[in-house]
Amino acid sequence: METLSSLESFVRSAEAGSFAEAARRLGLTPAAVGKNVARLEASLGVRLFQRSxxxxxxxEAGERFLGEVRGGLSTIQLAVANLASAAGQPAGTLKVSMGVTFGRDYLVPMLDTFLQRYPAIVPDWHFDNAPVDLIAQGxxxxxxxxxxxxxxxxxxxxxxxxxxxxxAPAYLAQHPAPQAPADLAxxxxxxxxxPxxxxxxxxxxxxxxxxxxPVDLQQRxxxxxxxxxxxxxEMGLGIALVSLPHALPYLEQGRLVRVLPAWYVDAGHISVYFSAHALLPAKTRAFIDSLVEHFNQQRLPERFSAL
Structure with missing residues (x-):
């Protein structure tokens, strides 16, 4: 396992271009990452990095070594993660990124059932509307x-x-409701x-x-x-174009109503993104399967459809 830690420190340092950034991604100190790499260099008898x-x-040796070990390291890490389960059950820290409001409204409600089913998994959920680099950020x-x-x-x-x-109903009470997209102007x-x-x-x-x-609204x-x-x-300040998951609680409570209900924007799909590696960690597979089950039980595919 010591060699595995050294290899991971080497690969992440090579990807990040610095011990400090590699340490941030690995949850270690820069000094610890530097020592791991130095230990690996001593073991191999070759210098892997030029430091300044x-x-x-x-x-040159480091470039060649990186190409040879990068894919194998991922395979070994996934195999170790799957073996390190508790009593044969999925285990470990589950790091997931999701939007702030979306995650709070639609993913947090699944936590109780998920943790009862997989008590050895520890959620580490990050709520942020900005996109993330799934692999680089771990x-x-x-x-x-x-x-x-x-x-x-x-x-x-x-x-x-x-x-x-x-x-808002109050806005439409004071302004004639659009009858066609051209009226939005x-x-x-x-x-x-x-984001x-x-x-x-x-x-x-x-x-x-x-x-x-086109959506041709005046920019208020x-x-x-x-x-x-x-x-x-909701305050009656204008018309907004928002994703249906964000609008849904307001629509169901009557705080907002649809404008031009026959029209919508197709922005693709809401998806769960994960590593393409064939040996997916058991904790990640458990999360994906539970997420799909949760969406179906709550009828979210139908509720998120504008049709």
Whole structure:
């Protein structure tokens, strides 16, 4: 296991370009990572890194060694993780990334049943609307809307990622409700910035006949959080285009209503993302299976559909 720790410190340092960043990803101190790498170099009898005060670069031998051990290290780690289960049950820390409001509303409710079934798993859940690098940041899984797959990552679809137009009943009492997408240009818009780009994305509406139309609202305000947009919309400040999971609690309580209910934005799917490695840790497989079961039991695929 000491050699395994040294190998992991070497690989993560090579990927990060520094002992400090590798230490952050591994949950160690930079000194500990440096000692692990030095121990590995001493064992191999070869220098793997050229060190300077500013940079950490691989030697020619280090480059060759990295290419030979990187894939094997992942396989060994997964095998060890699966063997280290408690009484044959999935075990270990489960690091998952999810959106703040989405995770709180739809994933936290599954915790009680999940932990009763898998008491040896310790959830380490990160609530953040910004995208994460699943592999580089050491996450076992991430749950989010449509995301471009990075190398070594696969996705399992959970539900449609539809966006809808919403407004408060009070707003529609004071402003004529839009009858067609072109009418949106006469209304105040509560717009959302993309957490990926920081920009306002020009979404296109569609209907069952596959007609398309732009979302052409007046820019009354711009927010970066979908729940904040729902709350501002509830105050009667304008019309917002938000994902259906965020709007759903407001719609079910009558605090918001759909605008142009025949129209919606198809943003792909909400998915759970995880490593493409064939030997998936038992804790991760248990989480994915439980998540799919939870979504189906709560009828979330149907409830998240705008159709």
């Amino acid at each position: 005060t500013r940079r950490l670069t691989l030697t 996450f076992d899984a991430a749950v989010s809307g449509a995301t471009e797959l990075s190398p070594g990552v696969v996705a399992r679809k959970l539900a449609p990622a539809h966006r809808i137009l919403v407004a 006469q209304h105040a818009g509560i717009l959302l910035r993309s 990926q780009t920081g920009r306002i994305r020009p979404w296109s509406l569609r209907n069952r006949q596959h007609d398309e139309a 305000m711009t927010l970066s959080d979908p729940d904040a947009a729902c709350r501002a919309t």
